[in-house]
Amino acid sequence: MRIAIIGAGNMGGALAGGLAGGGKVSPADIMVSNRSEGKLLALKEKYPEIGTTLSNREAVKGADVVVLAVKPYLVETVLAELESSLRDNMVLVSLAAGISTNDLSSMVPFPSLPVFRVIPNTAMAVGESMTLMCYRNAESCHVDIVEGLFSQLGRVLVVPEKDMAAATALSSCGIAYALKFLEASVTAGVYMGITPKASKELVAQAMAGAAKIILDGDSHPGEEILKVCTPGGLTIKGVKALEDGGFSSAVIAAMVAAKG
Ligand SMILES: NC(=O)c1ccc[n+]([C@@H]2O[C@H](COP(=O)([O-])OP(=O)(O)OC[C@H]3O[C@@H](n4cnc5c(N)ncnc54)[C@H](OP(=O)(O)O)[C@@H]3O)[C@@H](O)[C@H]2O)c1
Incomplete structure (x- = not known):
């Protein structure tokens, strides 16, 4: 399974590192993109097998799961940039606080795309996150995939979207x-x-x-x-x-x- 992570900041970097060290995903199947190069170089130094790129479109090529780990105000811009690169067999995961699954569905080219809103906490960096998750258009196989990824970085709880803020x-x-x-x-x-x-x-x-x-x-x-x-x-x-x-x-x- 190939994972693309857009944004190599606190969350994206911790996710990439956690997955690379978790044993379920081969580091070579992780591709991380970032706007600037510094964080990508630091990630590559720690996990040489992870792929890195400055191009978000390049990152999502051939990905099964695309994770958006940019600030919420950038989600729409990044998804617009990715419009021609997303495929209907991909799963989209957004870590952005406050962006609903409904918002996400309205920003992607395929309204039926499985979209996940996932909220980890900073303990993801040490494999002890309490990660919340809700979703839209997802089959149980998609839920298993996303839950499986984030459970390598701590606990995962599926929460009704109306309870996500609380x-x-x-x-x-x-x-x-x-x-x-x-x-x-x-x-x-x-x-x-x-x-x-x-x-x-x-x-x-x-x-x-x-x-x-x-x-x-x-x-x-x-x-x-x-x-x-x-x-x-x-x-x-x-x-x-x-x-x-x-x-x-x-x-x-x-x-x-x-x-x-
Ligand atoms: N921090 C938390 O406790 C927490 C918890 C739950 C959820 N979240 C959510 O997680 C998301 C990421 O938060 P964070 O704390 O990881 O933020 P962050 O450290 O600022 O990381 C965001 C990264 O996105 C990169 N970026 C910006 N524009 C981009 C673009 N157009 N294409 C590719 N990369 C781009 C930035 O690159 P540069 O290096 O160039 O700035 C930066 O490395 C947010 O939406 C936030 O709501 C955060």
Whole structure:
């Protein structure tokens, strides 16, 4: 299966690298195009077998899956440029935030082309993305292909398109809020005399452990919190301090604000 990735920035570069190292796609079957050369050279240095080009049309020649990894405002221009290069047996995947599958269908030469709107998060770079996906005109074989590609870079969840904005607030913007918790915790560690390096490791591993408990099991976070809280103990005092500071309502407000 040949994959064309248009745009070698944060997302396109991480996707190309993740797929090249994932073992399911041969790096030689990945072709990446970018407007300027620097990122392509850096990618080629790391993954010499990946094909690179400055021509988007060249990139999609013979591709089975075309991934758009350019900024949302460029999607229409890039698809107009590709109009004569797209084929009706291709699958189009857009990573662009806020561009609906309906918008995508209206920008391609074949209205029946399978189009996917996919929202990974920045943890794609380390193979731990939470990737959201919705689609239009796709058969289950197309869904399997796209899901198979992105599952090499973390988890994938198919979401009804009407829920994409809310789900994006949780998983894509949510990574920033998780990092805000980590940042504040490092400050607390330093305040209590622990080095920034050790503080970062202590909290990041605690967060990774908490996430794994939830992802691997089926308990509610509240149940896991109570397991850590001895009645009248120190942890529950900390939980109360968090709530006194408005922690839960601040997190909810952040997520709701990020939905737009
Ligand atoms: N970052 C995130 O957390 C995140 C999460 C989910 C989805 N997304 C979506 O992913 C998409 C890419 O975001 P990003 O963060 O990867 O952006 P980015 O780092 O700015 O990458 C975009 C790349 O597209 C290239 N480009 C611009 N115009 C082009 C053209 N006409 N033909 C080919 N390449 C072109 C740019 O080239 P130059 O090197 O010349 O500038 C740049 O390398 C966006 O639509 C965004 O909404 C991002």
